[in-house]
Amino acid sequence: MEQTTQKSSLERVVSQRALQMGSSFPCQICVMGFFCGVCITYFFLAALISFGAMESKGVAFSTLSIGILSQNSTSDIGINGDPIPLVRETAWRMNSPRVNEQQDDDKASLLYSAWSVVLNESIDKDGMLLSRSSIPEAPHLENCQLVTQINKFWDNPRENETVPSWTTWKGSLGMELLHQKSTLDKELQGVPHTANTEGAYPPWIEGSDGDNFPLTRKVQHDLWVHQHPTNCSDPKVRFLVADWEKLPGFGIGAQFAGMCGLLAIAINEQRVLVTNYFNRADHDGCEGAQRSRWSCYFFPETSIECQDRAFELMKRREAWEHGTVTAKDNYTSKEIWAGRIPRVWGEPWSYLQPTTEINGSLLRIHRKMDRRWWRAQAVRYLMRFQSKYTCDLMNTARHSAFGLQAAKMVVQSLPPEWPKVCL
Structure with missing residues (x-):
C-alpha cells in the first residue's frame, strides 16, 4: 500500500515538473522552430519537384505557344496572308540566341574571306561563293587603283602649267578625273584654265x-x-x-x-x-x-x-x-x-x-x-604620294590587323538573309 502511494506521488511530481517545463517560454520557442523547419522543407521540396517538371516540358510548351500564336493571332498576318517575318525572327531569336551569334560569326568569316580574295585579286568567277556585286565595300581598305590614278593627276601638270591644278583639289575635287562624263565637264571643256598656280599649295x-x-x-x-x-x-x-x-x-x-x-x-x-x-x-x-x-x-x-x-x-x-x-x-x-x-x-x-x-x-x-x-x-x-605597290602593302597589313573586326561590324548592317539574297 505504501509502495502504491509513493509511486502515485512520484508520478504527480514528474507530471507537474513536465507541465512546468512545457509551459516555459524557451521550450515553446524550440517546438515552434521545429515545426517551422518541417514546413519550410516540405514547401521547398514541393516547389523543386514542380519546377523540374515544368522545365522538362518547356520546349514543347514554347513550340505549342508559338504555333497557337501564329495560327490564331491576327497581328502577325500580312496583307497577303503571309506571316510577318518579324514574328518568326523574334521567335527564332527567343529560342536560339547562341545559334544567331554563331551565324553572325560565320557570316563575318565568309565576308572576311571574300575581302581577302578581292584584296589578292584572285577572283575565280566559277569558283567564287559570292558574286562580286554581293560583297559590301570594306571600310578599312583603299581602292589603290583609283587612289594612284588621282595622285598621278595631282603630280603631273597640264599643258602650259608649271604646277598641277592644286587650287581645285578641295574645290571641285578633281571633277575632270572622277566624273569625266558629267555635264559640268562638258561645259568646262572650252573654258581656258586660269588657275592661280602661284599661291597653289600641294594636296599632300x-x-x-x-x-x-x-x-x-x-x-x-x-x-x-x-x-x-x-x-x-x-x-x-x-x-x-x-x-x-x-x-x-x-x-x-x-x-x-x-x-x-x-x-x-x-x-x-x-x-x-x-x-x-x-x-x-x-x-x-x-x-x-x-x-x-x-x-x-x-x-x-x-x-x-x-x-x-x-x-x-x-x-x-x-x-x-x-x-x-x-x-x-x-x-x-x-x-x-x-x-x-x-x-x-x-x-x-x-x-x-x-x-x-x-x-x-x-x-x-x-x-x-x-x-x-x-x-x-x-x-x-x-x-x-604612295605607289600602288605600297598602297597594296598597307591594305594587306590593315586587313590582317582589323579585317575580321571590320567584317563583324559590317555584318550587323546587312540584311538577315545575306548572303542568300545575293547568291
Missing part, C-alpha cells in the same frame, strides 16, 4: 599651318617646282644623280639622312636631284622599271623626262666636264651628312616649339634645329 599636306612645321606648304610647293622643270632638255637644267646608301649597317633612317643631304646640295647648286639604285626595292615585288628604284614605293622625286635626260647625260663625257651632271662621288661625306641647309626660305626653324630638354630645361635654340626642320621637309616631299 594636311592640317592647318599650326599643325605643321613653319612654312611647310610653301617649301613643299617650291620643292616640287624645283624638281619638275618645264623643259628637262634645256641646257641650263643641271642634274645630281645619286644612289641611295647601300653600305652594310645603314638602316632606312641613315638612307633618308643621306638623301636629305644630297637634296640640300641640289637646291643650293640649282640642280635637279635624280635618285638611282635603291637596294630595298631590289626584289621581285618591284616589277619592270620600278625594280631597284625609289618609285617602287613612292612617287619619283622628279619627272620621267628628267630622269631619262639625266641618265643620258651621264653617258656623255662633256656633260661631266662642264658640270651639267654630277654624282655622289663629287661631294665629301661632310658635305652630304653635315652640309649647309638651304636658306632660300630664311630661318623658319627659329619659330619651332622647343622639344630638346637638358637638365629639366627646354632649349629654344640649338645647332641642330635647322637640320631637323630640313630633313622633315625633304622626307615629306620624297614620300608625298
